[in-house]
Amino acid sequence: MSAEEPRKRLRTEESLTQTEVEAYNEKPQEANDAVNAESQRFYMTEEDAGIETFLNAKLPAIDGILKARFTDFMVHEVDSKGNVVALTDMESHDPMPEVEASSSAKEDKIEKESMAPPSNVTSKGQEQMDAPIASIPLPSELKEFIPQDAASQFFSSLQGLSLGKSTESVVLESSKFSSPLDKTKRTLLHQLIREHFSGLESTTTQDGSFQVHKSTRSNQLRPKRDARLSWKALGGEYCHFHLYKENRDSMDCLGKIARLLKVPTKLLSIAGTKDRRGVTCQRAAVRHVRASRLAQLNAGSLSNSTYGFLLGNYSYENFPLKLGDLQGNEFQVVLRDVSTSEDKIELCMSSIKEHGFINYFGLQRFGTSSVGTHTIGIALLRSEWKKAVELILSPRPEHTGPVREAMHIWHTTHDAEATLKILPRRLIAETSILETWLRSGNQSDFLGAFQRIPRHLRSIYPHAYQSYVWNKVVSWRIKQLGDKPVAGDLVLESPTDNQSNDNIPVDPEAPDVVEDLPQTSKPIARRLREDELQNYTIYDIVLPLPGRNVLYPENSTFDAYKRIMSEHSLDPCQMARKDRELSLPGDYRKLVVRPKDMEWYTKKYDSLEQQITTTDKDELENKLPTTTDEGKSRALVLKFQLPSSSYATMALREATRGATSSGDQRFLMTNLRDSSS
Numbered sequence: 001m002s003a004e005e006p007r008k009r010l011r012t013e014e015s016l017t018q019t020e021v022e023a024y025n026e027k028p029q030e031a032n033d034a035v036n037a038e039s040q041r042f043y044m045t046e047e048d049a050g051i052e053t054f055l056n057a058k059l060p061a062i063d064g065i066l067k068a069r070f071t072d073f074m075v076h077e078v079d080s081k082g083n084v085v086a087l088t089d090m091e092s093h094d095p096m097p098e099v100e101a102s103s104s105a106k107e108d109k110i111e112k113e114s115m116a117p118p119s120n121v122t123s124k125g126q127e128q129m130d131a132p133i134a135s136i137p138l139p140s141e142l143k144e145f146i147p148q149d150a151a152s153q154f155f156s157s158l159q160g161l162s163l164g165k166s167t168e169s170v171v172l173e174s175s176k177f178s179s180p181l182d183k184t185k186r187t188l189l190h191q192l193i194r195e196h197f198s199g200l201e202s203t204t205t206q207d208g209s210f211q212v213h214k215s216t217r218s219n220q221l222r223p224k225r226d227a228r229l230s231w232k233a234l235g236g237e238y239c240h241f242h243l244y245k246e247n248r249d250s251m252d253c254l255g256k257i258a259r260l261l262k263v264p265t266k267l268l269s270i271a272g273t274k275d276r277r278g279v280t281c282q283r284a285a286v287r288h289v290r291a292s293r294l295a296q297l298n299a300g301s302l303s304n305s306t307y308g309f310l311l312g313n314y315s316y317e318n319f320p321l322k323l324g325d326l327q328g329n330e331f332q333v334v335l336r337d338v339s340t341s342e343d344k345i346e347l348c349m350s351s352i353k354e355h356g357f358i359n360y361f362g363l364q365r366f367g368t369s370s371v372g373t374h375t376i377g378i379a380l381l382r383s384e385w386k387k388a389v390e391l392i393l394s395p396r397p398e399h400t401g402p403v404r405e406a407m408h409i410w411h412t413t414h415d416a417e418a419t420l421k422i423l424p425r426r427l428i429a430e431t432s433i434l435e436t437w438l439r440s441g442n443q444s445d446f447l448g449a450f451q452r453i454p455r456h457l458r459s460i461y462p463h464a465y466q467s468y469v470w471n472k473v474v475s476w477r478i479k480q481l482g483d484k485p486v487a488g489d490l491v492l493e494s495p496t497d498n499q500s501n502d503n504i505p506v507d508p509e510a511p512d513v514v515e516d517l518p519q520t521s522k523p524i525a526r527r528l529r530e531d532e533l534q535n536y537t538i539y540d541i542v543l544p545l546p547g548r549n550v551l552y553p554e555n556s557t558f559d560a561y562k563r564i565m566s567e568h569s570l571d572p573c574q575m576a577r578k579d580r581e582l583s584l585p586g587d588y589r590k591l592v593v594r595p596k597d598m599e600w601y602t603k604k605y606d607s608l609e610q611q612i613t614t615t616d617k618d619e620l621e622n623k624l625p626t627t628t629d630e631g632k633s634r635a636l637v638l639k640f641q642l643p644s645s646s647y648a649t650m651a652l653r654e655a656t657r658g659a660t661s662s663g664d665q666r667f668l669m670t671n672l673r674d675s676s677s
Contacts, residue, residue, distance in 0.1 A: 044363050044372050046659060050471030051360045053479050054654055055592060059351055060344040061657035064335030064636055066649070070247040071611050072334035073278035075648075077271065078327045078641060085281050087244040087616040090298050090312035092291035095229050136196050139188050142181075146189075150176040155196075158212055162197040167214065174208035181208065231288070235316030239291055243284040244616050248308035249276040254284065256307065260297055261289055271325040272644060275364070279615050285321045310617060328643040330597075333652065334612050335636040342602065345636060348655050349600050353640075356539070356594035357654035358474060361467035362647030367460075370396045377465030378568045380582055385446040388461070392429050403427065410434070414443065429453045455581070462582055466545040469564055469572075474543055474591055476560040483538045483592065485528055488555030491540045492588060493524040525551045525588050538592050547586015548575040595640035595651060604631030613637060 046052070067073045077085040138151050150172070157170040174180065181189070186204055193202045193212060202212045231237040245253050250273045258265040267287045274280035286294070291314035301307035338345075366372040371391055379388035395407045406423035409415060416438040425431055436452040437443045450458070525542060543557070544550035546565065552558045552572060561572040577583040603612055611618075611625045612635050618624070642648060649660040 044366050044368075044370070046363065046653070048372065049361070049363055049366050049374075050468050050473075050475055051363075051650075051653070052472075052475035053358070054657070055355060055358050055478065055483060056351055056654075059348050059654070059657075060340070062335065062338065062340045062345055062348055062636065062655045063658075064338045064340075064656060066333070066335060066652060066656075066660065067277055068334075068336045068608060069611065070278055071613065071615060072336065073275065073648075074332040074613065074615065075274055075278055075280040075282075076330040076332075077274070077280075077282040078330055079271070079283060080325050080327060082327055084330050085242055085283055085313075087242045087281050087310060087312045087620065090295060090310060090620065092295040092314055094290055094292040094314075095234075136192075139192065141188055142185055142192075145177050145179060145181055145185060146172075147176065147178070154210075158193065158197045158200065161212065161214065162200055169211055169213040171212075172210040174205075177208070231316070234290075236318035238285045238287050238317050238320050239289055239294065240283060240285045240315045240317050240321070241291070241294055241311050242281055242313040243270070243309060243311060244279075244281045245274070245309040246279050246615075246617075247277060250274045250280075250282065252276075253309045256309070257286075257294075257297065257311075260300070261286070261293065263289065269320040269322065271321045272323060272329075274329075281616055283321060283326075285317070287320065291316075324644065326644050328596075328641055328646070329648075330639070330641045331648040332613055332637070332639045333648060335638070335652070335656070336605075336608070336612075336633065338602065338634050338636045340636075345600070345602065349598070349638070352651065352654055353595060353598040356592045357651050358478060359590050359593040359646055360471050360474065360650045360653075362649045363660060364647065364649070365467045366464050370398055372468075373461050373464035374468040377461040377463070377468075378570070380450075380461055381465060381570055381577070382568070383577075385450055389433055389446045389450055392433065416443070429457055458581060462584055466547070466584060466586070469561065470543060470545050470589060472564045473557065473560050476564075477543065477557050477591065481555075481557070485533050485536045485538065485541055486555055487528060487530040487533065488553050489528045489536075489541045489557070490525045490544065490551060490553055490588065491528060491536060492542060493526055523588055527551070527554050539590070539594065541591045542588040543591055545584075545587045545589060546572045546575055547584040550586035550588065589645075593642060593646050593651075595642060598638070598640035600636060600638045603635050603637055604629055605633050605635055606631045 079085055136155055138146065138148070142151075154170065154172045157166070160166040161168070161170055189210060190202050190204075193200060193210075197212075199215050200212050201215045202210055205211055243250075243253060250270060254268045254270065255265055258268055263286070267289070269285050271283055274282055294311050294314065297307075298310055298312075301310055366374055371394060376388050376391045379385075379391060393407075393410065395404075395411055399407055402422050402424055406419050409422065410419040416434045420431065420434050420438065423431060423434070432453045433449040436449040437445070440448070442448075525544070528536060544552060546561065552561060558572075565572050575584055575586065605612055610631075614623070614625055638652075640648075640651070642651065653660050
């Protein structure tokens with residue numbers, strides 16, 4: 001089966017509603033096709049993603065259903081110091097202001113002090129004004145546009161104006177700039193003036209010059225009445241917190257938090273994305289927002305279940321978070337409806353704990369659509385822009401409701417405007433392409449339309465192809481060469497657990513919150529010699545993700561790379577591209593991973609609705625799951641840690657020997673509900 005032909009799977013969701021069918025009354029054939037499509041669905045399977053074997057093929061299979069409830073899959077981030085991130089405290093604990101707002105006498109005193117001559121003010125801002133002009137840094141974004149001598153003269157004049165030594169407006173002529181300042185750079189200069197010189201207002205004239213004069217607003221100095229501690233006194237200008245979420249995507253939560261705070265999403269940062277289907281807790285950070293303000297969001301979340309998140313465990317730091325700032329994740333997973341005997345469970349779990357599992361990229365890496373993200377990546381790496389765009393816009397069996405109707409309009413009329421009126425905005429790639437064509441009127445500009453897709457989403461496609469090749473090669477390597485090192489295999493010169501660009505798990509449906517992937521140093525690999533094989537194990541061996549800057553094994557494994565990629569007319573040794581985004585450097589990934597701190601137990605329960613484990617929210621509310629020793633069903637509860645970019649579903653696949661796709665799990669769940677009803 002080729003990578004471009006995903007296996008057909010039975011759909012288990014509800015049939016079309018009467019309203020949806022009626023939408024096609026004027027098109028009886030399309031209605032029949034839609035209803036027929038709803039009776040079946042195409043899912044990416046493990047084989048389609050190159051996941052073809054097991055580390056220990058002789059282990060017994062543990063039957064069970066994964067993610068029957070979203071509380072059956074819990075993920076807690078493990079931070080860069082090895083601490084498990086959990087929500088244990090939702091209070092802000094911000095220091096109280098020293099000034100009592102109810103005391104009018106004190107307020108009058110502060111008001112008088114704020115209106116006193118500037119020489120008597122001892123605020124941080126005044127200290128900056130009194131500082132030598134040379135100590136006021138010019139942002140790097142402005143240095144190449146504003147000469148240093150012009151900046152120094154401008155700041156010197158502003159200091160005199162702010163201190164009352166002058167009353168004349170100060171002007172920085174646009175002729176002094178090496179080239180005109182765009183909006184972003186003008187904003188930076190305005191912010192710089194406000195930060196270092198109080199009592200001044202700056203404006204931009206028609207010709208692009210900057211004019212600064214004394215402020216006439218009576219409340220200009222009012223911020224000096226704020227007796228709260230400065231960011232420096234608090235510990236830093238970034239408030240770090242724990243983000244607990246239920247059945248919601250990480251990026252979606254950040255977008256919601258930003259809207260509630262009324263701040264740009266770029267002020268928020270996280271160390272890694274987490275699964276939507278589950279209960280997760282991870283670190284997050286936001287700039288220039290206090291913990292007390294964040295804590296206020298919990299009230300709305302507790303009263304409105306659609307929020308899906310809670311915040312807590314606040315601290316202040318001098319730095320944001322970057323993708324990859326974590327050691328890994330701790331998983332607590334429940335498999336329901338388990339009938340496997342205890343001795344077989346023990347045998348299987350003990351083997352995985354001791355020997356590990358193949359470190360495949362899970363199906364999440366390839367999206368949830370019948371068109372895998374890696375197939376689009378193939379087209380891009382072959383510079384087939386038209387094919388890539390057509391794949392993104394292709395009608396798919398899983399399309400329902402407004403999405404199906406929008407795609408029908410597009411493929412029958414090619415009317416971008418009419419399609420966009422119906423197409424849900426969550427389909428970011430499709431929306432970006434159609435909006436570009438609507439603006440330009442040129443529906444043959446496939447490259448231009450593709451480049452309007454948010455950058456982090458564009459990068460997913462070629463990275464998914466790298467993952468596909470890696471999965472195919474590691475399947476071949478384990479089946480043909482076994483689980484022992486062989487001469488020519490690769491090991492890392494400087495082993496590191498830090499994930500680099502190509503291993504960042506990114507949700508292809510996430511909004512454009514993260515502007516770029518982190519830039520991290522790539523580990524250096526070398527080939528093993530025959531005389532040193534006894535010093536290494538399979539846990540030391542890495543395989544490269546194909547790229548322009550990686551070393552390949554010097555054995556038959558390299559032939560597997562060439563053979564697999566030649567099926568798509570690609571060459572592992574020819575990965576450089578003119579387009580920087582497609583000129584992938586490559587990376588290295590361990591063949592086999594062993595879970596850390598792995599433990600398991602079985603538990604009885606009575607119904608599918610019964611919660612078996614305790615979430616962070618439950619513990620804060622002192623809620624305990626109901627337990628019984630006489631339940632009619634049995635569940636297997638597993639707890640273990642994995643390094644970043646390793647997939648828990650692949651560890652569970654080694655145990656269950658079953659399919660891990662959401663479609664397959666829903667199929668099992670439907671059968672279970674039918675049998676119990």
